[in-house]
Amino acid sequence: MKKKTSPVLAVVLLIVVVVLMLTGKAVIEKYVPSKEKADLKEYYQLKEADDTAVIVDNVKQDTTAKLVAGKIYIEYRFLHDTLNQRFYWDGNENKLLYTTPSEVTSVAAGSSEYQTAKEKHTENYTIVYADADKTYVALDFVEKYTNIKYKMYKDPNRITVTKTWGTIEQSSVKKDAELRVKGGIKSPILRTVKKDETVTIVESGEKWTKVCTKDGYIGYVKNRQLDKAEKKELKSDFKEPQITHNLKKEKINMAWHQVTEQAANSTLANVLSATKGVNVISPTWFYLNDNNGGIKTLASSDYVTYAHQHNVEVWALVSNLENPDVDTTQVLTHTSTRENLTNNLISAAIQYDLDGINVDMEALSTDAGEGYIQFIRELSIKCKKNDLVLSIDNYVPSSYTAFYNRKEQSCFADYIIIMGYDEHYKGSEEAGSVASIDFVKNGIKDTLKEVPAEQTILALPFYTRLWAETTGEDKKVTVTSEVVKMNNQQTVVNNSGASPKWSDKYGQYYIEYQKDGKTYKMWMEESKSIEQKLKAAKKAKIAGTSVWKLGMEDPTVWDTIIKYVN
Numbered sequence: 425m426k427k428k429t430s431p432v433l434a435v436v437l438l439i440v441v442v443v444l445m446l447t448g449k450a451v452i453e454k455y456v457p458s459k460e461k462a463d464l465k466e467y468y469q470l471k472e473a474d475d476t477a478v479i480v481d482n483v484k485q486d487t488t489a490k491l492v493a494g495k496i497y498i499e500y501r502f503l504h505d506t507l508n509q510r511f512y513w514d515g516n517e518n519k520l521l522y523t524t525p526s527e528v529t530s531v532a533a534g535s536s537e538y539q540t541a542k543e544k545h546t547e548n549y550t551i552v553y554a555d556a557d558k559t560y561v562a563l564d565f566v567e568k569y570t571n572i573k574y575k576m577y578k579d580p581n582r583i584t585v586t587k588t589w590g591t592i593e594q595s596s597v598k599k600d601a602e603l604r605v606k607g608g609i610k611s612p613i614l615r616t617v618k619k620d621e622t623v624t625i626v627e628s629g630e631k632w633t634k635v636c637t638k639d640g641y642i643g644y645v646k647n648r649q650l651d652k653a654e655k656k657e658l659k660s661d662f663k664e665p666q667i668t669h670n671l672k673k674e675k676i677n678m679a680w681h682q683v684t685e686q687a688a689n690s691t692l693a694n695v696l697s698a699t700k701g702v703n704v705i706s707p708t709w710f711y712l713n714d715n716n717g718g719i720k721t722l723a724s725s726d727y728v729t730y731a732h733q734h735n736v737e738v739w740a741l742v743s744n745l746e747n748p749d750v751d752t753t754q755v756l757t758h759t760s761t762r763e764n765l766t767n768n769l770i771s772a773a774i775q776y777d778l779d780g781i782n783v784d785m786e787a788l789s790t791d792a793g794e795g796y797i798q799f800i801r802e803l804s805i806k807c808k809k810n811d812l813v814l815s816i817d818n819y820v821p822s823s824y825t826a827f828y829n830r831k832e833q834s835c836f837a838d839y840i841i842i843m844g845y846d847e848h849y850k851g852s853e854e855a856g857s858v859a860s861i862d863f864v865k866n867g868i869k870d871t872l873k874e875v876p877a878e879q880t881i882l883a884l885p886f887y888t889r890l891w892a893e894t895t896g897e898d899k900k901v902t903v904t905s906e907v908v909k910m911n912n913q914q915t916v917v918n919n920s921g922a923s924p925k926w927s928d929k930y931g932q933y934y935i936e937y938q939k940d941g942k943t944y945k946m947w948m949e950e951s952k953s954i955e956q957k958l959k960a961a962k963k964a965k966i967a968g969t970s971v972w973k974l975g976m977e978d979p980t981v982w983d984t985i986i987k988y989v990n
Contacts (some may be wrong), residue, residue: 459899460606462612464580479581480506483637490560491581495549496574497560504794505586508533508570509832513552513559515761519966520552521759522569524665525836527641529569530759531585533559571662577639583638589660593625607632607644615645625653658789669879670813670838676968677882677989678704678841680741682975686897689724693976696734696908700982701990706782706970710742710769712750720747723776728936731884732777739780739815742769745787747908752788756795766803773812780813782841793827804836815839816880817932820847820867821874833914841970842867842876844957845885848905853889857947859884861931880966883956885949886976893943908948908985909976919946924948931956951984958988 464470468477469488476489487502491848497555500520507538512521518533531538531551534819538545552561563583565576574585599619605613607629615637617623623635623645679702681688689707695703707727710946713720723740731738744752755761769781781803788796800816807814816838819825834840847863857863864882871880889905896902908916917924918933933948961969968989971977 426501446654457602457609458514459610459614462614464614467605467614468580468582468838469845470580475581476576477580477638478585479582479636479642480585481588482624482642484642489563489583491576492553492560493549493743496563496576496583497553497698498563498566499711500552500561503564503566504627507566507572510569510801511561511566512794513756515554515559518554518758519759520559521798523805524569525667526665526805528802528805531565539563539893544569546571548661552851563713566976570850571660571664573660575639581700586660588659589658591655591657591876593653593704594622594635594656595625596644596655597623598649598651601614601645601649603635603637603641603643605643607634610987611644614641623650634942653832663722667835668808670808670811671878671967672703672813674703674818675989676839676970677701678706678739678881679855679986680970680973681705681707682688682973683707683709683722685720686724689727691975692727692730696731696736698914698977698979698982699974701986702736704737704739704780705974706739706741706971708743708784709740711746711748712744712752712755712765713741714749714763715751715754717755717766718789719768719772720767721772723772723778725776727944728777735861737813739782739813740773740776740778741782741784744785751793753784753792753795753898754932756792756799758795762799762802762855765799766806767944769803770806770810770812774810778812780805780815781903782815782817783837784817784821786817788828790827795831797829797832800833801836807838813838815841817843817883819843820863821870830871834875834879839967841881841883842973843869844868845883845972848889850889850905851906852905852960853903855893855905855945857930857932858888858949859953859957860929860947861953861960862929864957865960868960868966872964872966877964878963881970882957882966883970883972884954886971886973888913888947888949890916892947893945894941895943908946910981911978913946913948913950913978916946926952933981951981955984955988958985962988 449674454612474491474882476491478489478505480488487499490497510523518532524530529540531536533552533554534550536547536550538551543974549562550566572585572587574583576583592884594785597617597619601617603614603617605614609868612845623637625633626636627634631647633647634644636642672677695729709723710719710721728738736747755765773781814835816833818828820842830840844864844867845859846857868882890908891903894902920935920937922935922937924935927934932953935943
């Protein structure tokens with residue numbers, strides 16, 4: 425007689441079977457690698473049929489290129505910001521420019537022709553085209569002027585660009601392995617990397633290594649699937665254009681001479697006779713006078729002749745501040761008006777036998793930044809052809825003046841001048857020094873991060889400010905100030921009855937006094953404070969100094985200056 429199976433035992437066995445099945449499923453789900461294929465169009469963020477992914481130095485970029493008539497086109501902003509900033513797009517006149525140290529290449533939108541100097545050339549493709557809101561440039565054309573190499577791949581469309589040359593780490597795959605989007609066996613598969621295929625190591629982890637394949641797939645493989653990494657040297661045969669500068673063998677001892685009318689030119693002999701060792705003078709002769717690149721000039725041939733007779737070079741200054749009706753941004757962002765401006769400056773320089781041009785464009789908007797740099801490039805080419813020294817006045821570096829792009833300036837201009845003053849200025853919310861020693865030292869240090877020392881000049885102030893603080897009934901302090909010339913400081917001190925006290929913190933003498941319910945403060949500039957700044961310049965081994973401005977100094981300060989720039 426057969427024994428009946430206990431219902432309880434049957435239930436237990438069923439539960440065990442279910443548990444084993446569930447456990448097995450969980451184990452499978454946890455430990456068995458996924459075979460899911462990644463959506464490559466989504467991975468590369470390709471939305472349109474002509475979209476092309478861009479990989480630069482093994483990094484997938486946020487931009488996409490376009491594949492048009494078999495040619496790759498990259499968006500201008502990406503080109504400028506990532507690959508080569510010397511391409512300049514003039515959206516006002518629909519022109520693409522590329523500038524080398526010796527010439528400008530120009531391309532009209534929609535054209536296959538480009539012009540360099542007076543020569544025309546033709547490509548078998550459209551070089552640049554603009555749609556509603558973006559401009560695209562043929563990468564083949566970019567490659568002619570840029571130290572890059574690119575390769576194109578299809579299915580999906582993508583390009584790999586090598587921009588950085590030097591040592592990289594590569595490894596071979598031991599056997600066929602899955603390249604996954606992320607480091608984990610459940611991550612989707614980009615593609616299979618074959619045995620002995622070489623990949624570039626992007627980032628190493630504990631179990632997974634991020635790699636880039638030659639054809640532009642960036643993902644993860646298990647560490648154990650890779651051979652030992654080896655270093656490889658990437659070399660380029662691209663020849664960068666030679667950049668030369670018109671630098672002086674002697675230290676620059678420069679001084680600005682403010683000229684606001686023709687009659688002021690006659691004061692040259694007087695102001696120059698009070699100096700010692702000055703070898704460059706910069707009269708404020710030119711300023712932007714209209715929106716077409718026209719300039720107002722106060723130049724004088726007699727002035728130049730006298731300066732040359734006394735072995736002093738003349739680097740005439742051009743400013744953008746004198747005529748309030750001029751829109752500097754408009755002038756700088758239009759190729760035709762920039763050309764007018766540079767031609768007018770060079771014409772005046774030749775007419776008056778100048779030795780150089782000093783550019784002093786201040787209070788620029790960020791919108792003018794790229795046009796300003798292009799102006800410097802274009803002016804530098806014409807200065808070199810006419811043996812003119814080009815110097816550029818710059819603020820002490822700060823985050824909000826970074827768009828002045830001192831590094832690029834120094835590639836084209838001969839000298840970069842640090843305006844080592846206006847630490848506190850008219851309109852400052854609190855009283856303070858015009859040029860404390862730390863302000864000047866930091867200005868030098870930060871400038872030298874971008875500009876070679878042999879091209880750097882430090883400008884010093886021959887003035888300070890007398891500050892007046894008024895406390896209202898609401899306890900709020902109102903601050904006003906006025907400029908005090910160096911040669912008038914002692915009068916202020918004498919009239920105040922205060923005794924100047926030296927401050928090591930500021931590297932200056934300081935006075936403070938009460939009068940008519942106001943608190944007056946002044947951080948003085950005189951021989952001792954100027955010497956602190958000169959010592960900093962000497963220690964940094966920069967090219968020299970300049971001063972703003974002649975006629976405001978105490979004559980004895982020249983005995984100090986000559987010790988450091990002779």
